[in-house]
Amino acid sequence: MRGLVFGFAGRATSVSSEAALDAGVFDNRFAFPYRQDRATNPSRPVDARPSSPPPSPVHRAMHRAERPLDWLVVGGGIHGTHLTRVLLEAGVRRSRIRVVDPEPELLAVWTEHTTRTGMRYLRSPGVHHLGLDPFDLFRFAGRRRARRRDLFKGQRRRPLLSLFQDHARHVIGESGLQELHLRARVTGMDPSGPGGFRVETDRGGLHARRVLLCVGGGGAPSDPSWVESARSQGAPITHLFGPDLPWEDLLEQARRTGLPVAVVGGGISAGQFALRVIHDGGTAALLLRHELRVESLDADPGWLGPKNLKSFHAETDPATRRHLVQSARHRGSMPPEVAGAVRACAEAGGLDLRCNTNPVGCHRTTTSCGGDRWELILRTEGDEERTVPVSSVVLATGIGHATDTYADSGFPGGLWLQRLAREREFPTAPCGFPVPDSALQWIEGLHVSGALAELEVGPVAKNIVGARMAARRIDAVARSLS
Numbered sequence: 001m002r003g004l005v006f007g008f009a010g011r012a013t014s015v016s017s018e019a020a021l022d023a024g025v026f027d028n029r030f031a032f033p034y035r036q037d038r039a040t041n042p043s044r045p046v047d048a049r050p051s052s053p054p055p056s057p058v059h060r061a062m063h064r065a066e067r068p069l070d071w072l073v074v075g076g077g078i079h080g081t082h083l084t085r086v087l088l089e090a091g092v093r094r095s096r097i098r099v100v101d102p103e104p105e106l107l108a109v110w111t112e113h114t115t116r117t118g119m120r121y122l123r124s125p126g127v128h129h130l131g132l133d134p135f136d137l138f139r140f141a142g143r144r145r146a147r148r149r150d151l152f153k154g155q156r157r158r159p160l161l162s163l164f165q166d167h168a169r170h171v172i173g174e175s176g177l178q179e180l181h182l183r184a185r186v187t188g189m190d191p192s193g194p195g196g197f198r199v200e201t202d203r204g205g206l207h208a209r210r211v212l213l214c215v216g217g218g219g220a221p222s223d224p225s226w227v228e229s230a231r232s233q234g235a236p237i238t239h240l241f242g243p244d245l246p247w248e249d250l251l252e253q254a255r256r257t258g259l260p261v262a263v264v265g266g267g268i269s270a271g272q273f274a275l276r277v278i279h280d281g282g283t284a285a286l287l288l289r290h291e292l293r294v295e296s297l298d299a300d301p302g303w304l305g306p307k308n309l310k311s312f313h314a315e316t317d318p319a320t321r322r323h324l325v326q327s328a329r330h331r332g333s334m335p336p337e338v339a340g341a342v343r344a345c346a347e348a349g350g351l352d353l354r355c356n357t358n359p360v361g362c363h364r365t366t367t368s369c370g371g372d373r374w375e376l377i378l379r380t381e382g383d384e385e386r387t388v389p390v391s392s393v394v395l396a397t398g399i400g401h402a403t404d405t406y407a408d409s410g411f412p413g414g415l416w417l418q419r420l421a422r423e424r425e426f427p428t429a430p431c432g433f434p435v436p437d438s439a440l441q442w443i444e445g446l447h448v449s450g451a452l453a454e455l456e457v458g459p460v461a462k463n464i465v466g467a468r469m470a471a472r473r474i475d476a477v478a479r480s481l482s
């Protein structure tokens with residue numbers, strides 16, 4: 001992992017996605033009533049990244065495709081990739097389906113974020129992956145298992161991240177999913193086009209009979225309130241899932257000064273990242289607002305089946321469903337082995353672990369030797385203030401979540417979607433999220449998965465298993481149409 005400089009900029013466009021663009025599916029002629037209004041779109045990681053590359057002469061020369069696609073999958077992350085595989089299996093023809101995503105490769109956001117944390121194992125079990133059969137990943141691991149005993153961990157047989165990634169690449173390669181990828185960002189949509197949807201992207205228009213939105217959770221990295229003023233004074237503060245994480249610089253700074261990287265947050269990513277800093281030769285301070293909370297999974301396994309979902313589906317009030325989703329997720333928790341490693345590191349003196357403490361500011365001070373350094377101001381339980389000298393601060397405080405409104409943190413997929421839903425009066429909960437039917441259909445022909453399907457799939461909708469749960473319903477739709 002050492003030597004990685006993070007950031008989404010500068011990736012080469014994949015040859016296969018360029019080839020896919022050549023397929024002539026873009027239409028640059030039509031105008032859209034629902035466009036992304038940049039002025040109303042706050043900066044957030046997905047929008048902060050460079051937009052898709054400018055159209056090449058080949059793209060400009062593209063002519064309008066006469067027939068709409070049968071399916072357009074928007075978003076090539078965990079959900080979009082798995083569901084595209086499922087749609088092909090359900091009989092959708094390769095020439096009639098595309099995945100549109102501005103990243104150069106499928107799964108780019110997932111790969112970037114998991115790499116940043118330094119996680120070794122997934123939190124979820126080995127039956128949650130991108131393949132079709134639940135036991136695919138164990139079969140894929142087959143021969144390697146004889147050589148390596150560390151491919152799966154614990155009772156739930158959680159897979160090694162590198163194994164999960166190899167398998168994901170295998171699924172993508174085997175089904176030629178990369179060739180279906182169009183590198184573009186969706187910026188608007190007209191659901192009332194002849195024969196289905198007219199979809200606007202930053203590289204031209206697309207026509208599709210059905211659209212499947214797999215655009216992730218949206219939202220902005222949630223920065224605590226003191227961060228803005230500290231940053232304006234030059235404090236070295238970054239967000240773990242922000243547009244850029246200068247890993248080499250912050251590690252070098254920690255090594256050179258002997259001061260810790262302060263990691264703010266109480267969840268699994270905060271714990272993993274602090275361990276990564278220490279593993280790579282830096283020192284770290286882990287600052288939590290509460291005690292370490294230990295939970296194996298993001299939510300109780302009862303949410304994977306009828307045990308909890310029966311009463312969830314019996315609930316007809318979307319606001320109550322939102323409340324159930326929020327209270328079911330174990331936010332700010334770590335699985336036992338991450339919490340164990342954090343405690344062990346703290347006991348061995350490598351990690352400065354501070355629970356029940358709240359950073360409230362960061363300022364520059366002058367040392368007795370005349371140099372200057374940054375200090376983080378902490379408020380402890382008894383309302384006392386303390387300072388800790390730090391080399392940098394990394395916020396692992398999560399991404400903005402659905403509470404009352406997404407107005408200030410960015411809607412999944414873009415604010416154009418939020419506006420479209422409002423203006424066309426799509427069935428929407430008070431939190432602004434879709435109220436889809438049991439086929440995960442928001443309006444006729446427009447399906448959702450991941451965060452956008454939370455009010456139907458339940459608290460694990462965003463997880464890998466959420467993609468598998470959505471797959472059963474999308475598969476049934478596709479088969480009923482063929």
Ligand SMILES: Cc1cc2nc3c(=O)[nH]c(=O)nc-3n(C[C@H](O)[C@H](O)[C@H](O)COP(=O)(O)OP(=O)(O)OC[C@H]3O[C@@H](n4cnc5c(N)ncnc54)[C@H](O)[C@@H]3O)c2cc1C
Nearest residue numbers: 075077078079101122123124185186215216413450463464
């Ligand atoms: C560090 C980390 C570790 C995790 N570990 C686990 C785990 O072990 N097990 C588990 O079950 N879950 C885990 N999760 C949770 C979850 O599985 C992931 O967040 C997963 O990536 C969600 O998949 P997704 O497809 O919904 O979103 P993403 O992976 O974020 O993909 C969304 C895609 O949509 C694209 N997109 C967005 N807007 C547009 C647009 N307007 N036009 C075109 N494309 C667009 C984006 O570019 C992106 O590629 C983890 C999450 C994180 C961050």
